[in-house]
Amino acid sequence: RKTVTGNTLAALYKKQEKITMLTCYDASFASLMDLCGVEILLIGDSLGMVCQGKDSTLPVSIEEVAYHTECVANGNKTAMIVADMPFGTYPTPEAAYENAAELIKAGAHMVKIEGGRWLEDTIRFLTERAIPVCGHLGLTPQSVHQFGGYRVQGKTEEDAERIIEDAKILQDAGASIFVLEAIPSQLGKRVTEAISVPTIGIGAGPDCSGQVLVMHDMLNVYPGKKARFVRNFMEGQTTIEGAIKAYVAAVKDGTFPAEEHCF
Ligand code: KIV
Ligand code: NA
Secondary structure (H helix, E strand, C coil), X not given: CCCCCHHHHHHHHHCCCCXXXXXXXXXXXXXXXHHCCCCEEXXXXXXXXXXXXXXXXXXXXXXXXXXXXXXXXXXXXXXXXXXXXXXXXXXXHHHHHHHHHHHHHCCCCEEEEECCHHHHHHHHHHHHCCCCEEEEEECCHHHHHHHCCCCCCCCCHHHHHHHHHHHHHHHHHCCCEEEEECCCHHHHHHHHHHCCCCEEEECCCCCCCEXXXXXXXXXXXXXXCCCCCCCCCCXXXXXXXXXXXXXXXXXXXXXXXXXXXXX
16 A cells, blocks of 8 residues: 555545554564554553553653554555653753654654644644654543543533544644544534544544544453453454454445444
8 A cells, every 4th residue: 555644634534535544663564564454553651550560651752652653664665653652751842842843753753642732832843843642631641630530521612622622723824634533422522623633532433534442452362351441352263464454344345443442
């Protein structure tokens, strides 16, 4: 396939074809996911949990995300690479730019940054300086202490309206896509309809422009209870390649997420 760029995503969005994203942390999985047709590889700060065994994303550093980004870039051929800005790396627009530039130099095509309208100036500063930005709204895990746990966000009408307004403000500031995490399906739909760039949902319902999961979750690497929005794509498969292809197919044909994965 041709290299996936911002233009590719815009074209998929326009023809309402669902966009597929998975987290990825190394070269081997990057080459396999690329081969399976995943459009976006996300070096999530979830690497703190799934690679480092920490109990939140908060301790992850910019150097660590840059290292994994370089590993992914080495294995990837055509997918778009998005890297997370870790907690504490975007206190000001200038600091955000310096840190984001490290991720771009490591091979990312876009950076993802968690939060609402307080990021307006930062997102404008980055995008004016040629660093594409993915927003992240709803359950933003770097805010776990402020939320008092990993809780579904946007359940009241007031919170829902704030999230919709955040998306509009950050789109106007230059964000080119958004991850929406753990919000009611109805709100995922409302945000998606309120803006004119793609939304990538994780526990945000079937009406988002695409979907994302943490690879270790969808490959069922850890036994035990998962978040509601996770589906085990190894079920019925004998290879990891089969599971990743099943994920791509299920997102594309709209069978994932189903009602049981939504809030
Ligand atoms: O860090 C991560 O894996 C993420 C996804 C869950 C969207 O931000
Ligand atoms: Na993240």
